[in-house]
Amino acid sequence: MNKMKITIGYLYGDLMNIYGDTGNIIALKKRAEWRGIKVDVKNISIDDKLYTSDVSSKKINIYFFGGGQDQAQELVARDLVVSSKGKSIKSEVERGVPLLAICGGYQLLGDYYKPHNGPKLPGVGLFPAYTVASHDRMIGNIIIESMFGKLVGFENHSGKTYLKKGALPLGMVVKGFGNNREDQTEGCIYKNAVGTYMHGSLLPKNPKLADWLLKKALEVKYGGKIELEPLNDTLELQAQSSAIRKFG
Amino acid sequence: MRFILAILVGKLIFFLTRNFKLGGGSAAPGLYALSIEPNLVAKLAAKIPKNVVITGTNGKTTTAKMLAHFAKETGLKVIRNHTGSNLERGIASTLISCVNLCVNLKGCRLNFDLGIWELDEAAFNNVTPKLNPEVVIFLNVFRDQLDRYGEIDTVTKNWCQALKKLSSETAVLVNGDDANILKLAACFRGKVQKFGVKDYTIAGESIIHKKEIENLDFEAKNVKTNGLTGISFSLSLHYQSSIVHLPVPGIYHIYDFLAAFAAGTMLNIDPDEMVLSLKTYSPAFGRVEKFHLNPTSHRTPTSEVGYMGYIFLIKNPAGATQVFETIAPNIKPGDRMLLALNDNIADGTDVSWIWDANFELIQNSSNLSERAKSRDYTIIASGSRANDLALRLKYANFNPKEIKIQPDLKQALKQAGMGLKGKLFILPTYTAMLELQSILTKAGIKKHYWEDE
Numbered sequence: 291m292n293k294m295k296i297t298i299g300y301l302y303g304d305l306m307n308i309y310g311d312t313g314n315i316i317a318l319k320k321r322a323e324w325r326g327i328k329v330d331v332k333n334i335s336i337d338d339k340l341y342t343s344d345v346s347s348k349k350i351n352i353y354f355f356g357g358g359q360d361q362a363q364e365l366v367a368r369d370l371v372v373s374s375k376g377k378s379i380k381s382e383v384e385r386g387v388p389l390l391a392i393c394g395g396y397q398l399l400g401d402y403y404k405p406h407n408g409p410k411l412p413g414v415g416l417f418p419a420y421t422v423a424s425h426d427r428m429i430g431n432i433i434i435e436s437m438f439g440k441l442v443g444f445e446n447h448s449g450k451t452y453l454k455k456g457a458l459p460l461g462m463v464v465k466g467f468g469n470n471r472e473d474q475t476e477g478c479i480y481k482n483a484v485g486t487y488m489h490g491s492l493l494p495k496n497p498k499l500a501d502w503l504l505k506k507a508l509e510v511k512y513g514g515k516i517e518l519e520p521l522n523d524t525l526e527l528q529a530q531s532s533a534i535r536k537f538g
Numbered sequence: 539m540r541f542i543l544a545i546l547v548g549k550l551i552f553f554l555t556r557n558f559k560l561g562g563g564s565a566a567p568g569l570y571a572l573s574i575e576p577n578l579v580a581k582l583a584a585k586i587p588k589n590v591v592i593t594g595t596n597g598k599t600t601t602a603k604m605l606a607h608f609a610k611e612t613g614l615k616v617i618r619n620h621t622g623s624n625l626e627r628g629i630a631s632t633l634i635s636c637v638n639l640c641v642n643l644k645g646c647r648l649n650f651d652l653g654i655w656e657l658d659e660a661a662f663n664n665v666t667p668k669l670n671p672e673v674v675i676f677l678n679v680f681r682d683q684l685d686r687y688g689e690i691d692t693v694t695k696n697w698c699q700a701l702k703k704l705s706s707e708t709a710v711l712v713n714g715d716d717a718n719i720l721k722l723a724a725c726f727r728g729k730v731q732k733f734g735v736k737d738y739t740i741a742g743e744s745i746i747h748k749k750e751i752e753n754l755d756f757e758a759k760n761v762k763t764n765g766l767t768g769i770s771f772s773l774s775l776h777y778q779s780s781i782v783h784l785p786v787p788g789i790y791h792i793y794d795f796l797a798a799f800a801a802g803t804m805l806n807i808d809p810d811e812m813v814l815s816l817k818t819y820s821p822a823f824g825r826v827e828k829f830h831l832n833p834t835s836h837r838t839p840t841s842e843v844g845y846m847g848y849i850f851l852i853k854n855p856a857g858a859t860q861v862f863e864t865i866a867p868n869i870k871p872g873d874r875m876l877l878a879l880n881d882n883i884a885d886g887t888d889v890s891w892i893w894d895a896n897f898e899l900i901q902n903s904s905n906l907s908e909r910a911k912s913r914d915y916t917i918i919a920s921g922s923r924a925n926d927l928a929l930r931l932k933y934a935n936f937n938p939k940e941i942k943i944q945p946d947l948k949q950a951l952k953q954a955g956m957g958l959k960g961k962l963f964i965l966p967t968y969t970a971m972l973e974l975q976s977i978l979t980k981a982g983i984k985k986h987y988w989e990d991e
Contacts, residue, residue: 308681308689310855313893316933359689430887444888491893494929525932525941529925536922 295328296507299350301395302366303333309446311356311392313491317500318352325519336369351507352388353379355395363394367411370398376414383416388482388506392492396485397421397449417478417485418457421449431537432466432488434476438498442533443488453478460486465538482506495533497526541643544575548634564623568630579626580668581643582633586617589653589669590801594677596857597794598624598656601677603822604798609652611815612807618654625661652805659693663700673709673801677793678716680856683886694718698725709804713793714754731755733796738789756800758792766848766868775809782813786826788864824851824971829983847962851971855894862899865963869900872960878921878947878970885967889923897934918942920950921970947973
């Protein structure tokens with residue numbers, strides 16, 4: 291793993307940073323560094339002019355997109371479309387670049403978001419899903435069963451996300467509400483992009499998912515199959531299993 | 539009649555909870571009384587000549603306690619909700635416990651000169667009009683318990699609405715260094731005065747715009763930290779500068795002082811007296827509270843300083859980061875740290891916030907040599923979410939082998955005290971702090987929190 295290097299693109303990190311989602315960046319960074327892989331974190335925001343060149347020169351190896359306040363979310367929704375950042379991210383994901391989007395970020399990367407009043411906010415159309423505002427506040431600890439085993443986190447949303455036909459959920463709800471509290475699905479996975487409502491932060495307590503994102507990033511950047519060096523995950527798995535015991 | 543019944547019921551519950559040690563009676567009496575007479579607070583508060591309301595995410599209790607101290611030192615009789623019960627029921631409980639047994643509203647007496655009320659971010663909007671305050675203080679607004687309060691924009695929007703309805707006679711005091719708070723000035727018809735610290739940027743998310751001069755009405759300059767014993771700075775009083783020695787560490791406490799001081803000025807308390815009286819100020823419970831560890835049960839004392847414990851409440855990213863900033867330069871080899879994270883409703887059920895708090899600061903403490911880091915400095919993770927805390931510490935660069943996990947706070951405290959050579963820093967979330975208080979009380983180290991004053 292020596293001399294390898296990845297860059298994490300923190301989408302709108304200055305605006306979409308509430309709910310402790312920064313822990314996901316910390317987890318990705320540390321888990322790479324512990325394996326001797328260098329990590330750069332780049333904030334990509336509204337005024338970011340470097341952005342287009344970053345994409346065309348394939349400088350970003352993992353994208354992260356967190357949740358934000360409603361007001362910030364509106365600004366960001368507009369910018370994604372106007373600056374065509376959304377389009378660039380989508381084409382990168384098509385190429386296999388991994389992405390993790392939580393809550394607001396997940397909603398904005400779907401087809402659209404329908405607020406209580408006013409017209410639909412168009413999304414990026416990366417995840418085959420759409421979101422409708424509701425008066426249900428879905429708050430609490432959540433556990434899902436996924437291809438990464440059990441994942442644990444905390445959800446706090448009132449938007450209800452519905453997957454379109456053929457879309458793959460990240461997992462099925464064991465405990466909690468998930469996408470919409472109706473169909474037991476939680477999140478969405480498209481190519482190497484993961485969208486989810488799970489805060490917590492998600493990645494520290496779910497190291498398998500964190501490592502999957504890192505592995506995909508390295509494989510896309512360096513080509514071929516890459517096996518990550520195993521780490522001692524005693525504390526990670528202890529935090530995960532104690533949450534499952536407590537809330538499951 | 540409902541009014542009198544409400545007081546009687548409240549008083550009865552107060553009596554029962556105290557005598558059967560069911561708690562401090564800081565919420566239940568008010569809760570039941572309000573269900574009988576919803577207008578109780580307004581009716582009783584009208585019997586107090588002057589009221590002050592304090593809100594904000596962090597520092598309410600310290601500000602209230604400091605202002606109360608200033609007022610009492612000048613001989614004023616003060617009533618306040620001093621147990622951190624900052625919802626309407628907490629205020630109602632306090633009023634009920636202090637009012638005489640009366641047969642009608644006219645006969646009810648509250649023999650106080652000043653009411654000091656801390657209100658949480660949400661309670662502020664409904665309760666403030668009932669208190670008809672002389673002074674209103676906005677300390678700061680940080681992300682805190684999103685599962686309970688909602689987002690910052692929502693909090694400030696509601697405050698703005700509440701301010702619009704306030705009498706223009708009210709003195710409104712705002713933190714001039716918190717951009718979100720500063721915006722509130724536009725919502726009020728009357729005079730707004732600002733307090734702040736020169737050249738300081740508040741850690742946390744509030745966007746600070748230190749424009750050339752924000753024209754602060756109460757400004758602290760030349761800040762000097764004095765380890766854990768306190769902090770000093772200069773302050774302009776009657777056009778001349780005075781040095782203030784605050785007996786609690788942490789720059790964030792300067793804001794609490796400035797708010798209390800400014801409010802005191804509005805209430806015509808002598809500024810010099812206020813500064814002088816800081817000498818006898820002792821911190822609110824859990825807010826940089828010092829205590830002596832019981833030598834017999836915990837360790838053999840070698841020196842007075844040797845067995846000091848310090849409690850710093852942590853409850854949200856900004857507050858916790860400010861605490862870390864304060865203690866980091868004071869951690870020495872041989873010291874220990876006990877962190878306790880609970881996820882009860884009063885703590886916030888979402889523990890994600892720990893990932894936004896800068897735990898890296900305590901690891902990077904410059905006083906710890908590499909060797910000391912690996913050998914002497916013990917950190918214990920406790921509370922119902924001890925495992926989440928331990929994980930956060932690992933990702934803040936602590937060696938996993940150094941992190942001890944003990945969810946049971948009593949056991950954790952015992953472990954922390956065993957063979958302790960230096961200081962013990964205890965950083966609990968709210969309900970962990972209450973638990974700690976009770977453990978220390980039973981061990982004879984501390985008084986019950988409702989006996990605090």
